[in-house]
Amino acid sequence: MIKVIHVEDDDDIRELVGLSLDVAGDLELMSFASGSEAIQAVEVFGPDLVLLDMMMPNISGIDTLKATKQIEGYAEISAIFVTARVDGNQNEAFLDAGALEVIVKPFDPIELGSEIK
Template sequence: MLKLLHVDDDADILELAKMSLELMDDIEVVDCVSGEEALTTVEEFKPDVFLLDVMMPGMSGPETLEKLRQVPGLEAVPAIFMTARVGVGAWTELFDLGVAEVIAKPFDPMTLGAQIKAVLHR
């Protein structure tokens, strides 16, 4: 079972992604609406992959990833960002953080699970 922690401040995105990912029988999803909530959740959940929104109030996706990677045992957990920001510069900054992939919003709910699995199998 692949354990995925999804962090996004948009409830509709969380719901759509969760429904999409749970169509796959082997993905367990835990949702968080903020970076702060993610930091309290990871201690118990111990995800195999992070799926993070880039732009969130309070703690941004990149800031959240930095803090998550400070949690013992989670330093090497692959991270995937989802963002509405497009352009080489915006995505280059994310890849410079060591993320595994960047998925553009709006995303295709029918292929999201397969996209994530493909990234993890590279």
């Protein structure tokens, strides 16, 4: 089982990702509307992967990832950004922050689980 923390401020997208990953199987998901909530859950849930939106109120996806990597034992946590905001410089910033991949919104909900695995 791959444990995934998903951070997305849009309720509809958060629900769609949840349904998509549930169908994919082999993925245990915890979803949060904010980076702050997700960071607090890291040590309790013990995720293998953080799935992040970029643009969120209060704390961005990149800052959420940086804060997660500061938690003992999570410096090398895998991360994937799911965002509508993608250009050459932004994509580079995601990868520099430690992301493995960037999935562009709108995404194919049927393929999302496979892409993450």
